[in-house]
Amino acid sequence: MWDRDMEGKEQPAGGPHFVGKKDELIEAKRSFRTLEGRDVLVIYHQGVFYAMDSYCYHAGGSLENGDIEELNGKLCIICPKHKYKISLANGECIYKATDPRQTPPVPRWYSKGVKQRVHSVTETNGDVYVTLSGDTGWFESDYYQGEKGKVERARAEEAEQEKS
Ligand code: FES
Numbered sequence: 040m041w042d043r044d045m046e047g048k049e050q051p052a053g054g055p056h057f058v059g060k061k062d063e064l065i066e067a068k069r070s071f072r073t074l075e076g077r078d079v080l081v082i083y084h085q086g087v088f089y090a091m092d093s094y095c096y097h098a099g100g101s102l103e104n105g106d107i108e109e110l111n112g113k114l115c116i117i118c119p120k121h122k123y124k125i126s127l128a129n130g131e132c133i134y135k136a137t138d139p140r141q142t143p144p145v146p147r148w149y150s151k152g153v154k155q156r157v158h159s160v161t162e163t164n165g166d167v168y169v170t171l172s173g174d175t176g177w178f179e180s181d182y183y184q185g186e187k188g189k190v191e192r193a194r195a196e197e198a199e200q201e202k203s
Pocket of ligand 1: 095096097098099100118119120121122123
């Protein structure tokens with residue numbers, strides 16, 4: 040199967056897909072791309088490129104404007120919607136909590152596991168490419184890339200607009 044890149048050139052399904060010039064992507068810091076019908080966020084942070092599904096696995100919030108912080112030794116994007124923390128490197132969601140059985144209860148980091156699908160980024164001669172994850176397992180963020188998820192995201196957006 041073949042697909043077309045941003046310039047209309049054919050490239051193999053799955054990628055690598057050309058997503059932009061390195062300089063442009065660095066300047067933009069966050070770049071939204073649709074690759075093979077999948078909405079992907081390309082992130083440049085502290086000298087490294089990352090790519091992940093663009094919508095948060097929790098309830099489909101857009102991660103594009105999420106802050107990035109180092110938490111428990113992991114660089115995480117913080118979903119603007121409900122503040123879930125998702126590792127840029129592998130899509131793991133981490134959270135801080137206290138175990139009430141502990142005395143005194145001391146907050147510590149826990150993992151919810153890998154929830155967000157991440158993709159790999161490569162660079163050749165100033166051109167940046169994303170190869171979509173070929174993992175055949177189910178990631179919760181897959182839901183918001185499908186038809187049902189799209190409808191749900193649109194509904195949530197409408198509700199949000201009505202509130203404001
Ligand atoms: S949608 Fe991202 S934390 Fe809820």
